[in-house]
Amino acid sequence: MRIIGWQGFTLETPESCDLTGYSGDFKSGYFRVDDSEELSVEIRWGTESERSKKEPDPEARRDTYFQSLQKEARKKKLSVQTKESDAPKRTQRPERLVSGFTWTGDKKAYGVAWYCRTCRRMTLAQVMGPRSGKSGIGNTAEAILGSIVCHSDDPEWRVWAIYDLQTQIPAEYDLVSQQLMNVYLRLTFARGAARLSVEQWSLANVARRGAYLDLWLAANAKGEMRQARYTVDETETQGHPAIALTGGPAFGTPMMELMKQTSRMQMPATRFSAQAWECEDSNKLYLIEGMRTFRGRDWVGDVVRRTLCHTNI
Template structure:
């Protein structure tokens, strides 16, 4: 586990959450959580993985958050299979309590939720020195076995909060061709055939996620900077981009033109990767491995005054496909959408 072009034709998808809450998404799993909670740990991938989103407290009793795990069984799970999996988990809780010379109180029952048939989901809770409220289900649509629990102090009363978090959980996107990612106020989606590449950069003022298309050299990066007014310091977007992208400038040849993104003045860049440095360090080694180099480049950059943020989405593809960036831009929310406009 690791700790941690013109798009007006397709409006932003609104992110609706209760006041004081936000949407968090990772590997296509999304949930509403209190504003104070952030991604604290993650592991695995879209097939088998986990995340923890918590309040960032360090004192044991004060830590509160939601833990989510998923896997993809080879076959559909029956109600008996699901109950067996949950019993195994609750047994491990009981064993852990005994090692601490404590007693564990564990219970489970069929989950009464309109989204799940009673036989395919169960709710549970346990209590030792801390308390957990959770649910487990197997989704027939995405094939994921999900187990999620809100964990907090044993004496804490967070039943309603836990219900709201767990009830908001979605294990897959409404569009199976796209996978949502939401964290630190960044809300975007990337094609489902792209997987997370390397370790993301997750800071309050800067978020960067890189994705690669399986079995290819195609790459997409999504970046968000906070405090745009300080970042820009009265510089134009093209000047700021060239400074931030200085390490790559020598290996890129592109044309830039002004456009509009989500109602904001923006820049659209289209071009190719170029030069001996790029070919010697990346393209030729890829060719020797019988991989087609991703020489085509496209990028979109814009400032959102409403949220005081800068967004940069870039793609490097084997074949010319500037619409890939545009489709991701369409699904990247930079500011709230008014109810009457949604």
């Protein structure tokens, strides 16, 4: 099984699946995970306002979804049969109001809509497979739906896991940009002017070709390191030799960025820190970097410890 973590959700899918689509943010959004053949998982969510007095109804959410399915089907001149059903047992949790469903159209889908009192999100999740229902899609769907967690046990941290990367980021940081390729991944998070990035290169031996790690990174990093000046120290992480970078914003263009931050009434981010290492067992290179305010907490070391490398293979 593979763990996918995105915008506060985690789920377990077959090894062949990975993230193939996403939009929105923690408050409301969508993502899709599939095996590029028959099996796909879709999760949509929205957050209930703090001010609303009445708890939202997952049955109403499901019915709205049924209507949108019917509308879509009419456009394509297809027919779709929608049905209420019992939500799989493992999706029924004490903090959730739950409503199950299935539909059959050009595909067969098993889904659940739920409202979670803890994260205040209304979620609609579904697993789709071949219309015939073959390859045990019903059981697979039940296992995947049952594995979906909509908020982590530790409210300070969120798991982000895609394409062999598995890390955790402080919950107060929001994803602001990303680059997702098979050989290179970058997730960048922000909180005010502060930034935090995780970069992962696959095929590290081919990419680096024995170059010094700090020089190689200076030429290849796309996160905060690009706009930093720093000193380099040797350290160790997860049993690997590593480098630690400390400094601040580089002179030149980034100063303009600092001015912009100041004019937005934000504390400017003036402290840079990073750690990088190569994991020979997984043949990957990792760079965790952050630019923070003078008083802001330095999360880099914690994120490094929460980023799995060879323990993940």
